[in-house]
Amino acid sequence: MVRASLVTTVADAVLDDIVAGVVPIGSELPSEAALAAQHDVSRVTMREALKRLQGLGVLDVRRGKRGVVAPTSAWTDLEPILRVTAFGADPGLTELQLIEVREMIESGAAALAAARCSAKDLAELERMLRRMRTAHEESDVGAFVEADIAFHDVILRATGNVFVGVVLAPLSRVMREKRAQTSAVDAIQAHAIQQHTRVLAALRSGDAEASRTAMSAHMRQTADDFRAHVLPSLH
Structure with missing residues (x-):
């Protein structure tokens, strides 16, 4: 079982890249494997982290395709919105x-x-x-x-x-x-x-x-x- 705290940490790290513009809004994320290697975690952990961001409306994920960073108007949680507005x-x-x-x-x-x-x-x-x-x-x-x-x-x-x-x-x-x-x-x-x-x-x-x-x-x-x-x- 993947630790919830690790999933949260990884999701926050991916969100940090989005907020900082490393992965701009509207762009496609790197592959799950590439992200897992970048953050030094398993693909299972990265998959759960991306699911978390998808649940917050931050990512638009279609079956068989990489996640795309959704416009902030689609984000449903206050914390990511505050982070992206405060940063930019x-x-x-x-x-x-x-x-x-x-x-x-x-x-x-x-x-x-x-x-x-x-x-x-x-x-x-x-x-x-x-x-x-x-x-x-x-x-x-x-x-x-x-x-x-x-x-x-x-x-x-x-x-x-x-x-x-x-x-x-x-x-x-x-x-x-x-x-x-x-x-x-x-x-x-x-x-x-x-x-x-x-x-x-x-x-x-x-x-x-x-x-x-x-x-x-x-x-x-x-x-x-x-x-x-x-x-x-x-x-």
Whole structure:
């Protein structure tokens, strides 16, 4: 039996070549035997690794033919997509696209939560906002990020819609990394506290459109802050 960990390692190595452009999108992979020799593994291991990439939509494999690297629009797993966009994209593009996705989803979530937030939810949001203020005053970036993420998680749960969290879950790890990057800037923390305060006020009012608008404004401020304070350092 082929070890799953070895198959994963080999699949990642082949994906690295694809991401780096060694095997460009739309091109045909070398033969299974050639790839096995290149990565110093058996053909059985390589076959399983290629099947894994096929399952992620990265490879288009037809019977009797070599695999072809599929267009990224056909890829079905977030991790390969993040790797290829981060490698070849303009500096900051991945971060800004993630913020766009967050605005699309979280502004709607805020509108739903406005009518469904319980007193307990509102109290938890207030508690997370206090933690953000304290972390800001104490220059504790880690605590600030945790409170920020928890604030948004409360809103997602308050929608009462199980699919909202499921949609965003695959992005959670990378969003946590990006938040740690942006939240290291004092001015960005200050703006975030202001925006979270406005979101909470809108949710307290029970006004769905006001909550949607407040969350959209928060996301736009986040994008503006990224461009102003983080993006220049990436060039």
